[in-house]
Amino acid sequence: MTTSDVTIQEAGTTADRPLLEIRDLAISFKTGSGEVQAVRNAHLTIMPGETVAIVGESGSGKSTTALAAIGLLPGNGRIAGGQILLDGEDISHASEKRMIELRGNTIGMVPQDPMSNLNPVWKIGDQVKETLKANGRPSGPDDVAKVLAQAGLPDAARRAKQYPHEFSGGMRQRALIAIGLSCQPRLLIADEPTSALDVTVQRQILDHLEKMTSELGTSVLLITHDLGLAAERADKVVVMYRGNVVEAGPSLELLQNPQHPYTQRLVASAPSLASRRIQVAKELGVTTNELLAPAEAAVVAPAQTEDVLQIQNLSKVFKLRSGFGKSTDFTAVDDVSFNVKRGTTTAIVGESGSGKSTVAQMVLNLLEPTSGKIVFDGVDTSALNTKEIFAFRRRVQPIFQDPYGSLDPMYNIYRTIEEPLRVHKIGDKASREKKVRELLDQVSLPQSTMQRYPNELSGGQRQRVAIARALALDPEVIICDEAVSALDVLVQAQVLNLLAELQSRLGLTYLFITHDLAVVRQIADHVCVMEKGKLVETGSTDDVFDAPQRDYTKALLNAIPGARLMLPPEVA
Amino acid sequence: MKTNREFEHFVAPVEETPLLATDAVKVDDAPLSLWADAWRKLRRRPLFIISAVMIALIIVVAVFPGLFTQVAPDNGCELANSNGAPTEGHPLGFTFQGCDIYSRIIHGTQASLMVGVFSVISVLIIGVTLGALAGFFGGWVDTVIARLGDIFFALPIVLGALVLTQLPLMRENRGVWTVVLVLVVLGWPQMARITRGAVIEVRNADFVTAARSLGVSRIGSLVSHVLPNALAPIIVLATMELGVFIVAEATLSFLGIGMPGSVMSWGNDISAAQSSIRTNPAVLLYPATALSITVLSFIMLGDALRDALDPKSRQR
Numbered sequence: 016m017t018t019s020d021v022t023i024q025e026a027g028t029t030a031d032r033p034l035l036e037i038r039d040l041a042i043s044f045k046t047g048s049g050e051v052q053a054v055r056n057a058h059l060t061i062m063p064g065e066t067v068a069i070v071g072e073s074g075s076g077k078s079t080t081a082l083a084a085i086g087l088l089p090g091n092g093r094i095a096g097g098q099i100l101l102d103g104e105d106i107s108h109a110s111e112k113r114m115i116e117l118r119g120n121t122i123g124m125v126p127q128d129p130m131s132n133l134n135p136v137w138k139i140g141d142q143v144k145e146t147l148k149a150n151g152r153p154s155g156p157d158d159v160a161k162v163l164a165q166a167g168l169p170d171a172a173r174r175a176k177q178y179p180h181e182f183s184g185g186m187r188q189r190a191l192i193a194i195g196l197s198c199q200p201r202l203l204i205a206d207e208p209t210s211a212l213d214v215t216v217q218r219q220i221l222d223h224l225e226k227m228t229s230e231l232g233t234s235v236l237l238i239t240h241d242l243g244l245a246a247e248r249a250d251k252v253v254v255m256y257r258g259n260v261v262e263a264g265p266s267l268e269l270l271q272n273p274q275h276p277y278t279q280r281l282v283a284s285a286p287s288l289a290s291r292r293i294q295v296a297k298e299l300g301v302t303t304n305e306l307l308a309p310a311e312a313a314v315v316a317p318a319q320t321e322d323v324l325q326i327q328n329l330s331k332v333f334k335l336r337s338g339f340g341k342s343t344d345f346t347a348v349d350d351v352s353f354n355v356k357r358g359t360t361t362a363i364v365g366e367s368g369s370g371k372s373t374v375a376q377m378v379l380n381l382l383e384p385t386s387g388k389i390v391f392d393g394v395d396t397s398a399l400n401t402k403e404i405f406a407f408r409r410r411v412q413p414i415f416q417d418p419y420g421s422l423d424p425m426y427n428i429y430r431t432i433e434e435p436l437r438v439h440k441i442g443d444k445a446s447r448e449k450k451v452r453e454l455l456d457q458v459s460l461p462q463s464t465m466q467r468y469p470n471e472l473s474g475g476q477r478q479r480v481a482i483a484r485a486l487a488l489d490p491e492v493i494i495c496d497e498a499v500s501a502l503d504v505l506v507q508a509q510v511l512n513l514l515a516e517l518q519s520r521l522g523l524t525y526l527f528i529t530h531d532l533a534v535v536r537q538i539a540d541h542v543c544v545m546e547k548g549k550l551v552e553t554g555s556t557d558d559v560f561d562a563p564q565r566d567y568t569k570a571l572l573n574a575i576p577g578a579r580l581m582l583p584p585e586v587a
Numbered sequence: 588m589k590t591n592r593e594f595e596h597f598v599a600p601v602e603e604t605p606l607l608a609t610d611a612v613k614v615d616d617a618p619l620s621l622w623a624d625a626w627r628k629l630r631r632r633p634l635f636i637i638s639a640v641m642i643a644l645i646i647v648v649a650v651f652p653g654l655f656t657q658v659a660p661d662n663g664c665e666l667a668n669s670n671g672a673p674t675e676g677h678p679l680g681f682t683f684q685g686c687d688i689y690s691r692i693i694h695g696t697q698a699s700l701m702v703g704v705f706s707v708i709s710v711l712i713i714g715v716t717l718g719a720l721a722g723f724f725g726g727w728v729d730t731v732i733a734r735l736g737d738i739f740f741a742l743p744i745v746l747g748a749l750v751l752t753q754l755p756l757m758r759e760n761r762g763v764w765t766v767v768l769v770l771v772v773l774g775w776p777q778m779a780r781i782t783r784g785a786v787i788e789v790r791n792a793d794f795v796t797a798a799r800s801l802g803v804s805r806i807g808s809l810v811s812h813v814l815p816n817a818l819a820p821i822i823v824l825a826t827m828e829l830g831v832f833i834v835a836e837a838t839l840s841f842l843g844i845g846m847p848g849s850v851m852s853w854g855n856d857i858s859a860a861q862s863s864i865r866t867n868p869a870v871l872l873y874p875a876t877a878l879s880i881t882v883l884s885f886i887m888l889g890d891a892l893r894d895a896l897d898p899k900s901r902q903r
Contacts, residue, residue, distance in 0.1 A: 056603075256604055257604050257607070258604075259599060259603060259604040260597075260599060261598070261599045261603075261604055262596075262597065262598050262599065263596075263597040264595065264596035264597060264598075265596065268596055269596070272596075274596070274598040275598050275599060275601065276601060276606050277604070277606055280606070280609075379800050380800075381796065381799060381800060405802050408800060408801060408802035409802065411800075412800065412801075413796075413797065413800050415793045415796070415797060416793075417793050420792050420793035420794060421793035421794050421796075421797050422794055422797075423794040423798070423812050423815075423816065424621060424794075424816065425620070425621055425812075425815045425816055427620065434798065434801060434803075435801040435802070438801055438802050438803050438807075439802060460612060461612055463612075464612055467612075467619075468619060468620050468621070470619075470621075470624075471619060472612065473610055475609075475610040476610060476612055481797070484797070484801075488801075505609045505610070506609060506610045509609055509610060
């Protein structure tokens with residue numbers, strides 16, 4: 016790689032001195048209940064031109080460590096001990112004036128959320144110009160366009176005159192990278208730069224970031240929750256857990272030979288590295304061969320297991336208002352057909368805007384199809400009357416993406432899980448309470464959780480409550496709309512295992528909507544790949560993963576971070 | 588970018604950060620609902636404590652005026668005491684008509700508070716219902732209700748009240764209820780607007796969709812999920828409006844279109860004090876102070892509630 020030359024050049028001037036060295040860093044936050052230690056004994060070394068990744072779950076202190084390095088800790092946080100050496104200079108207690116000098120010029124930052132980190136009332140070009148100006152660099156329109164073009168934004172001069180809302184998520188992230196790198200800093204801190212983006216876009220952005228930083232010789236501190244991504248992109252991985260650095264080392268070695276129990280746990284459950292379905296004994300007389308039979312074949316040959324859901328030529332057209340009295344048609348779902356067999360998991364995969372969630376909404380009978388049929392257990396669901404829909408709701412239940420939004424904050428957990436029973440007038444008070452206790456056991460939550468409120472639970476726990484609520488009515492089909500996308504890897508693995516276990520125990524059928532192919536690999540028997548409202552490929556998970564037929568599917572598979580890494584068989 | 592540099596493989600001792608169970612539920616602290624959480628925040632705030640004590644006192648005065656004064660407020664006024672200075676048993680002196688000012692303030696509390704409370708209750712019923720329907724269903728329901736509200740919103744309250752109270756039916760039955768009616772007719776749109784906004788914010792939340800797919804009807808989900816979650820701004824506005832309505836009552840009474848002269852209220856007393864303000868400012872000052880303190884208490888309470896119920900300040 017070309018990088019090594021850069022390192023040698025740098026080494027000539029800085030005599031192999033680390034660019035950033037963090038020693039025994041301790042950070043604490045003042046909260047209502049006293050001082051809380053967020054980071055303890057963190058240490059980290061970044062040599063010039065090197066990429067180092069910090070990996071950890073939310074709350075592990077990885078972002079806090081990075082923010083301390085750029086002097087942007089929130090007001091109630093302070094550095095309680097240790098040193099942050101930037102090129103030999105201790106900046107852990109540097110003055111605000113010195114930090115302002117360093118920011119932009121020496122340390123650049125690419126923030127996490129491209130949607131909220133650009134000022135919506137400023138043109139993109141002005142936001143780049145602001146950074147250039149603040150660091151005393153030429154900031155004419157040509158310079159701005161050059162910076163944006165370098166970040167891979169096509170037609171940069173015209174784009175610079177646009178506002179953030181005219182940009183897609185990937186383009187906004189490119190603009191943020193342009194801003195972060197505009198003053199050619201020696202260290203770039205990238206805080207989850209792509210976690211809000213689709214995998215293929217993530218891939219492009221990271222490729223481009225890698226190219227730019229190696230051309231400029233910039234060191235990168237990459238913060239991510241995705242071990243596969245970290246291993247693929249960084250020379251060195253630092254694993255943080257509960258505010259401590261628990262393991263650090265060369266990325267591949269760390270992955271192949273994890274020493275600390277936490278790292279081992281992380282490697283074992285990283286979805287991007289796993290390569291098979293969560294193994295649970297299949298009951299209900301379904302054999303493995305039938306499970307793996309392609310969906311199309313099942314239609315031709317008489318299937319032994321019935322199709323619980325048949326989606327036939329489903330389309331949904333939304334009318335978008337475009338000016339006074341006029342409207343344009345937007346086809347969100349275009350002629351989609353597939354079948355779901357009882358007791359299996361079918362995943363619908365696609366990027367944002369592919370129409371996969373719209374399909375889920377129509378299957379749940381929350382949205383009316385423009386054309387086409389959804390046949391559930393032999394009955395066309397669009398022909399149901401109010402009473403029949405009520406009965407249908409009992410048999411098909413959803414689990415939604417956002418664990419923070421899908422539980423009513425005013426209801427305690429008992430009322431949340433009891434609600435479906437109450438609505439469907441099942442049992443009396445005592446039997447309902449018994450049922451709620453059983454359900455909590457099923458999702459392995461302590462029964463004392465009943466009296467708690469959603470805001471006291473973590474994302475994974477809320478998602479387990481949502482699963483318990485969905486199970487309350489003993490449904491046959493559960494529609495999981497990105498049910499694990501918002502969770503940390505370990506928690507995600509836990510929830511996926513729970514879902515697989517419940518499936519084998521209760522014979523549930525899942526329709527699993529996700530953008531994450533790595534998750535599909537772990538849970539699904541069949542896959543439907545959607546692109547721009549159309550179904551581009553269907554088949555058994557193994558077929559699709561081993562021999563994808565369409566370019567789009569191939570691109571999606573290639574974009575899974577860490578997919579190309581070689582791992583020992585016992586880990587993979 | 589990858590370099591060829593060698594790194595050492597560092598592993599921290601396991602004892603330093605013992606491994607916890609993945610995603611364990613905290614079982615030690617007490618469960619906390621939104622209201623319990625708000626109460627915990629409120630009870631430490633001086634703003635809340637002061638305003639709550641004041642309001643409690645005002646309510647006691649309104650319900651049991653006899654606890655505070657034995658002097659009759661209206662009959663038994665002696666003209667000999669006209670504009671008299673404070674004497675034994677009459678701590679605030681006398682009005683132009685020779686009535687005890689202190690006693691009149693105590694007995695006037697009831698009318699002022701009644702107008703405030705009943706106006707707010709009625710505004711809540713009408714404003715919340717209409718606002719919730721408008722916000723939840725949208726479309727033409729929203730358009731009709733929002734335009735209707737705008738019409739009433741555009742009427743200045745004094746001008747509107749002048750016209751309304753001159754209607755024959757209102758003129759003949761003047762009293763607490765006509766004042767309440769006027770305030771409700773002119774005051775509901777603000778409540779409807781706030782409710783509508785809050786409902787729109789909540790109605791697309793995932794938990795509402797989840798409830799719908801459990802089989803809860805549309806109206807059912809509005810009542811059991813959307814409204815309870817939209818309650819915080821409504822409560823804050825209702826508290827503040829209570830103060831505002833009490834002032835409005837005083838304004839209307841001052842202008843002679845509020846309470847009839849026979850009803851004792853702070854507004855009437857302030858109005859009557861106009862003629863003697865130069866010779867005896869106490870006549871104006873004391874009822875005006877009582878009014879200000881009451882209104883201030885309610886607005887302070889609203890402020891404290893707004894901080895405590897702010898969803899952004901809640902931990903996720």
